[in-house]
Amino acid sequence: MHSSANTSLSTTPVAPVARVEAPQLRAALGMFATGVAIMTTRAADGSPVGLTVNSFASVSLDPPLVLWSLSRKSGSLPAFRQATHYAILVLAVEQKALAECFAKSGVDRWQGLPITAGVGDVPLLPDCAATFECQSHAQHEAGDHIILVGEVQRVTLRQQARPLLFHGSRFYTEHPLG
Numbered sequence: 001m002h003s004s005a006n007t008s009l010s011t012t013p014v015a016p017v018a019r020v021e022a023p024q025l026r027a028a029l030g031m032f033a034t035g036v037a038i039m040t041t042r043a044a045d046g047s048p049v050g051l052t053v054n055s056f057a058s059v060s061l062d063p064p065l066v067l068w069s070l071s072r073k074s075g076s077l078p079a080f081r082q083a084t085h086y087a088i089l090v091l092a093v094e095q096k097a098l099a100e101c102f103a104k105s106g107v108d109r110w111q112g113l114p115i116t117a118g119v120g121d122v123p124l125l126p127d128c129a130a131t132f133e134c135q136s137h138a139q140h141e142a143g144d145h146i147i148l149v150g151e152v153q154r155v156t157l158r159q160q161a162r163p164l165l166f167h168g169s170r171f172y173t174e175h176p177l178g
Helices: 022-029 077-082 093-103
Strands: 037-042 048-053 057-060 065-071 085-090 130-142 145-157 164-167 170-173
Touching: 037 065, 037 077, 037 093, 048 065, 048 093, 065 077, 065 130, 077 145, 085 145, 093 164, 093 170
Parallel strands: none
Antiparallel strands: 037 048, 037 085, 057 065, 065 145, 085 130, 130 145, 164 170
C-alpha cells in the first residue's frame, strides 16, 4: 500500500547562488576524463573540415544516436551546421599529434594525410580507435554551443586500440586498474 507523506516546501528565503565563473567551471569540467575525437565533414565547396573535440557522447542504441557540441565561435560551425553527414573519429594513443594538429587554428590540418571517403563523402582518417559515420539528425542551441545529434550509419573499430584520453588539460593513455 502506498501512503503519501505530508511534505511541505520551506518558505524560508534562500540566498541567491553566486554565478559560476567560466575559469572555475572549465577547471571542474577538466576533472572528468574524456576520450578525444576528430569531427570531420565537407564544407559547401567540398573541402575537408575537421577539428578536435572531447564533447562526444552516446544518446541512444535504437535508433543509433550520438551527440557532440561545437562552440558558436568555431570557424568550422557553418560547415557542420549545413552538413548532411559527418564523422566522429575516436583517436588512439598513437594519434596524439593528430589531436594537437586538429586543435590548432590557422593551419592546414589535412596536409599530407591519407584521406578516404566515408558515408556522405565525409573525410576519414586511418587507424582510429573507432569511427562513427553519421547522418545529421538534429541540432540544438544550448548557451554558447550548438549540440549536434547524428544517426550512426556505419561504425568501425580497432578492438585492440588503446584510446587517447584527456583530463585536466592534458593527454593521457589508459591504464587498466585490474
